[in-house]
Amino acid sequence: MTDQGTATPHVDGLPGTVPIDLDACAAEPIRIPGSVQPHGVLLAVTEPALEVRHVSRNVEQLVGRAAEDVVGAGLASVLGPEAADGIRQHVRTFGDLRARNPLSVDVLGADGPVTVDAILHRVAIGTGTLLVVELEPAHGPRPFSFPNTYQAVRGAIEELNRARTLEELYDVAAREVRALTGFDRVMVYRFDPEYNGEVVAEARREDLNSFFGLHYPASDIPPQARQLYETNWVRLIADVGYTPSPVVPPFDPASGEPLDMTHAVLRSVSPVHIEYLGNMGVKASMSISLLRDGKLWGLVACHHYSGALMPPYGARAAAEFLGSTLSLRLVARAEERELETELAAQGVIARVLHAARDADRALADALVSDPGLLALVPARGVAVRADGLVATAGDVPDDVGPLLDWAASRPDAVTAVTALEEDAPALAATLPGVAGVLAVRLPDDQCVVWLRHEVVQDVYWGGDPHNAKIAREEDGKVRLSPRLSFERWREVVRGRSEPWADAHVRAVEDLRTRLLEVLLLRNRWQMAAARTVQQSLLPRSLPQPPGWTLHARYEPSAGGRVGGDWYDALELPDGRIAVVVGDVAGHGVGAAAAMGQLRNALRAYVLRGEDVAEALADLDALARRTMPDDLATLVVAMVDPETGEAWIGSAGHPQPLLVDGHGRATLASVAVERPIGVGSGAPRATRVQVDVGGALVLYSDGLVDSRSTSLAAGIERLVAAFGAGACGGSVDIDDVVEACRDDDSTDALTLRVLARAPDPASTPAVVAGAA
Known part of the structure; x- marks a missing residue:
């Protein structure tokens, strides 16, 4: 048995031209085998007429009539009127037939009446349904009922309830299932997340070697078999060496479909699985599914080595009942452990968050x-x-x-x-x-x-898991067979940690x-702290030299995050005005702190008489030596208020705008050096002239750059906004901010305007808006 694959490998020693179909086993139609195990007889009949549509060929051994003669006959003529009436009355009375199994009936056999257990369920076929009647020899307590099932497992349930650990639960289950069914070996088999199995408990004959602790690869039980285990909780193979009894006819005459035997207790078993059991020396087997949330968690696997074994339906039902109880106890115990872990985790989380x-x-x-x-x-x-x-x-x-x-x-x-x-x-x-x-x-x-x-783990497998399949050539074809050896095989697993629970x-x-x-x-705390730092660093008042006005606007980034934008203006000892707009990369307290250091250092440089180029060079050197993780862009203008002459330097910052006395705005031809903190080398300063009635405009990229607007397009928009006064009108800078603001911008925006007063006879190009 194997997981499905996409490759078609070849096997050493076999013809290289013969591919192995690795999908064959995983795709095997085990739900529609077309045959039954011969320890019982299967009939599929119509309702309400109870006419036989399908029958297993071994029906002749029970009633003395050939299968071909039975097909098309009424159930009463095959099993006898009393048995047919009992089945008819049963299916009319009860809706959930599987919950009411078995029904004990006396069949008119070839040599006289035979008491059998009738196990009933319905199956869809074509556009209708058929009633499936499976007849097994009647053994065990009669009549079979829930009370005698409960009595059979009452002591075992009490032991399960007393168990305090999962290991105790496993041991009780293995021991009690063996006592109920008589199998030579009973194992509790647990799956990992990849469906590799491990034997976690066993009860066995003393002369048998132990399988406890052995692992088995997931390929031993392919996916479609696991799905059946989730549907049928008990699966019996009374005689591994049985000869299958075919279903007649193999395809439904009305629909052309084979009979679906998903829920049939007599369903014939995959030949690959039979060979697998045979290689282990098993003569009879039974499995009980252990489920959690409807998914296969494990199995109680039963093996018999001394010959065929047919536990009566009552014993199997009791074992199924015990398996269901074990599943509930396993789920309950697992949930208890999870609750304990969760409560402990919540306590730790509470303490960690308090510190945080x-x-x-x-x-x-x-x-x-x-x-x-x-x-x-x-x-x-x-x-x-x-x-x-x-x-x-x-x-x-x-x-x-x-x-x-x-x-x-x-x-x-x-x-x-x-x-x-x-x-x-x-x-x-x-x-x-x-x-x-x-x-x-x-x-x-x-x-x-x-x-x-x-x-590093030593994992012991029941055979080499890397050679879990054998390829054999038969009639020029290669088929997959289960491995022959189940000897204890040690594998050293490296490169893995303990799984995360x-x-x-x-x-x-x-x-x-x-x-x-x-x-x-x-x-929020950091934003508040950064806002406080930033506000403390912005100038409380702006210099107002005669004939000039300074206007400033600042808006934080989206969400109110404080960035590294700042502006500054101060009067120098020689009477000039220094105007600055800068932008430190980042947001929050770190950006605000970096902004403060750069702002204060630049103030010191310009106040001691350095020109624009010297101040930028010294500021870059300071940043590289003391602030290696910070980066900023910056534009500095030193303006002579008497003449309107201005020297401007830019370190990675957008070029300023010049507005002439007629209100025409243009981008100043200023050289843009590398940002502060990168190494600007020998920065250059550019001389420009601010006309009477004109203005010098400095701004941050948050005003002109966004996710939906390129820097060039944003600058064009800004130039157009200031150029609105070219026809003799004035421009309100609040209107400029409104026109240039972009909702897609994630950065703060700063706008700084140094406007020169016009001649008395003219209209100013730039005026202040609302404060």
Whole structure:
């Protein structure tokens, strides 16, 4: 048996031209085998006429009539009037037939009356349905009923209820199912998330070797077989060496479809599975499904080695009842463990969040401090990046930068990896010894990552899992067969960590949701602090030299985030006016702090008499030496109010505008050097003339650049807005801001206008708007 694949490999020793169909087993039509196991007889009849539409060929052994003679006959003529009437009355009385099985009836056999268990269910075929009647020899307590089923398992249920651990539950189940059914070996078989199985308990004959702790590959039970286990909770093969009894006719005369035997207890078994059991030396087998939330969680697998074994229907029903009870207890115990883990996690989260809300502590440090995030998820170490800082706890590599970058780039909010070398080999190369990663992505490249080291495991398989299938050539064709050897096989598993438990992953998801609230709260604090810093650094008043007026407008970025925009104006000792507009990259307290340092340093340079070029060169040198992580753009103008002469320098900032005395606006021909902090070399200053009645306009890129407007288009829009006064009217700068503001802009905007007074006979080109 195998999982489905897309390749068509070849097998050594077989003709290279003969491909192996790896899909054959997984696609095997096990729901419509066309035959039954011969320890019972199957009939499919119409309703309400009860006319036989299909019958298994071995019906002749029961009633003495050939299958071909039975097809088309009434059920009363085949089984006898009393048996047919009993079945008719039963199906009229009860809606859910499977819940009322079996019905005990006396059939007119070839040698006289025979008491059988009639197991009934309906099956869809074509546009209608058929009633399927399966007849098995009657054994065990008569009549079969829920009370005697319960009595058979009453003691076992009491033991299950007394069990305190999963291991005790497994042991009780294996022991009691063996006592009920008489099989030589009964195993509790648990699946992992990939459906590899492990024997977690067994009860066996003393002379048999133990299978406890052995693992079996998922290919032993292909997907369509697992689906049937979820539908039929008990599956019996009374004699592995049986000869199948075909269903006559194989296809329905009306619909042309084969009979669906999904719910048939006599359904014939896949030849591949029969061969698999035969290779293990098993003569009879039975399985009981263990389900959680309707999905296959495990199996109670029963094996008999000394010959055929036919547990009566009552014993099988009791075993099924016990399996259902075990499933409920397993779910309850698992939920108890999950609840305990969840309550413990909520306590840790509450303490961590309390520390995270401390405004006086860095968030990264607060998250890793005791009890910290290592108390939430068992791991060797944890690393956090928040607010631009990195903090770690536990056993963490020296350089976690690549790990944090990887975590911040994950598409999912939470990523769990147990084999890092397989999932991210480049990252694994930077983290020696680390195999497991549990990563939480947060906004703005912030993240939390737990680390687990490699756990080297010795896994013992029932046979080599990498050679779980055998290819055989028959009549020039290659088919897949189950492996022949089930000897204990040791595999050393490396490069993997202990799996991240679902409960811990859910706790991390909850932590992330609540951390987002903390981040929002801390962002509000930072915005308020940054706004306070920024407001304290903006000039309280603007110089107003005779014949000149200064106008300034500032609006924060979208969402009220404080950026690094600033403006300044001061009168120099020689009477000139220095006007500045700058923009530090970033937002928040960091940008505001950088803005303050640059603003104060520039003031000092220009007040001690440096010209524009010298001041920009010194400011760049200061930034590169003391603020290596910050970058800013800046434009500085030094204006002589007597003559209107201005010297302008730009470090990566948009060129200023000049408005002439007639209201015509143009882009000033100013050389734009590299930004502050990059290394501007020898910046240049450009001389321009501000006309009488004209103006010098400085601005930040937030006014002219956005996600939907290019910088060039934004500048054209600004030039047009100031040029609106070219026909002799005046321009209100509030109207300019309104005309140039872009809702798609994510940056703050600053507009600074230094306007020269006009001749008394003329109209000013630029006037102040509302304050």
